[in-house]
Amino acid sequence: MHAVVVFESIWGNTEQLAREVAAGLGGERTEVVDAASAPVALEADVDLLVVGGPTHAFSMSTSSTREAAKQQGAAQVPTRGIREWIEAVSSPARAVPVATFDTRMVTPRLPGSAAKKAMKRLVALGFRPLAKPETFGVHGYSGPVADGELDRARRWGAELAGLSAPALSPDA
Template sequence: MNVLVVYESLWGNTEQIARAVAEGCDRGGTVHVVDSDSAPTSIEGFDLVVVGGPTHAFSLTRPATRADAVQSHAAPHAPGRGIREWLDQLDAPSTPVPAAVFDTRVDKPRLPGSAAKVARRELRSLGFDTTSKPETFRVRGYEGPLLDGEVERAKRWGRELTAAASAGADGGSRGSR
């Protein structure tokens, strides 16, 4: 199985989750973990795509929310191209490819909105198989750290995603690649 994990991270928490998901997905295939600045716009050859980013202003980040995170909240890094912009540039797959999404959000206060739900909707509109439910991983405050147990939960989720994608491919629901 060839897996692509694309993430956007400002403080490193979302990257930590992406790497843990990738570790869980690694079942003898190839797992590529890339940030949104470096992510390919074609997913041809991938059997599973996992996309994750932080929730800002109830949704995927925008250039303005990333700039605000750096200026007002001392984020050490703001990607030039976030998940939102990457999705806008992403080519539609020739056949439905399983895709899963996750976000990171502050634990308290619990706020509405979800970057993962928006990303899932965008992937579905491009023709991805978005059967997997979005997953949220919680962070203490803007800068983190992640809540206890979130990294292990991300690894388990990665294993579940790979198992489901493998079962779908083996069951003939997708064409041969």
């Protein structure tokens, strides 16, 4: 299986979770790449796309919400997040399965989901939803990742691998 995990991370929490999802996916080729440097055309042999980012202002981050994070002390603010990457990515030649995840503060629990918005836009481009969008909790803006969430991310990656396996078999 060739899986690509594209993430946006400002405080490092979403990147940690993306790497755990990728570890759970396993597979022969699992790439983990940040949205700022992710290619806008997927290779033809990609079997699964996973996209994750932080929830900012009830949705995917924007340049202004990333700037606000910088004002709050974030040291590594990406120039392009998943919103801009999705806007630039080419429609797939076939309905590549996709899963999305986001990070949100555990408390206060605010509405909105970057993962749901990302899924909606990716499906509109021709990707096929593999699983419902997933949310992982972090403590405050800067983290750390909430207890148990890294393990849960790895398990979710394994679940995604299991869900995509039937679609990859020649008898499917």
